[in-house]
């Protein structure tokens with residue numbers, strides 16, 4: 001039987017718009033055989049996704065996407081095949097969610113100065129899980145008519161240098177990788193091209209990541225161009241990292257990204273699902 005891996009997506013447990021069940025159903029319909037649910041700083045959707053996966057004959061990889069601050073920039077680290085019951089991991093994620101709650105208040109305070117009232121309550125209406133994200137603020141601002149699209153809200157309000165931006169201090173790289181490894185998982189640098197780092201800076205991140213115990217680079221991502229894929233393949237090879245692939249699907253509102261609709265991994269890379277520490281691989 002042929003396989004189709006999609007190792008990065010979001011449900012209503014963070015800033016996705018589909019429930020874990022609806023997400024799994026859609027992935028199965030798209031032909032995905034192995035799906036990782038990787039919500040931001042939460043594993044709340046995993047149990048429900050796992051149950052749904054069982055009835056669709058799909059393999060559900062328990063995952064998470066951890067917010068990290070590295071050299072004053074935000075970087076995302078995906079954990080795959082984690083034990084969601086692990087205490088250190090859950091304590092780390094709980095502290096990040098508290099930080100999100102604090103940041104949400106700060107964002108609302110800054111938006112109020114721009115004449116936008118009620119943003120905290122408004123954003124919370126869009127958040128049905130334990131995580132409050134900038135995406136929820138963006139959906140609220142679109143509803144308020146402040147911008148035409150979520151993308152526009154980010155551009156004008158929610159990114160560095162804009163009035164609703166609050167930097168925050170997220171997990172340290174070594175801590176995030178440490179929690180994932182402690183929980184028996186594999187750590188992946190998510191959507192590396194999104195950071196727009198220079199080659200030297202990305203090399204530095206990836207070297208530190210590998211030294212902390214990180215294993216893979218998300219070479220194929222819903223947000224990567226063909227050129228990004230080629231460039232990131234070179235980094236994976238140079239740094240001796242395995243390669244991962246994930247759509248970073250957030251819901252049908254973004255039709256340019258679809259579950260399972262991914263370019264194949266370029267030849268010459270080591271797919272993370274063939275690595276010795278991926279569950280189900282023969283041991284030597």
Ligand code: AMP
Pocket residue numbers: 015040067132133134135150151154155250
């Ligand atoms: P947060 O983790 O709450 O700071 O929000 C980050 C999330 O916002 C990402 O995971 C994306 O889903 C979304 N996001 C970030 N930048 C943009 C953008 N320029 N346009 C649309 N969505 C974005």
Ligand code: MN
Pocket residue numbers: 010015040135250
């Ligand atoms: Mn997101």
Ligand code: MN
Pocket residue numbers: 065076190191
């Ligand atoms: Mn991300």
Ligand code: MN
Pocket residue numbers: 008009010065248
């Ligand atoms: Mn993501």
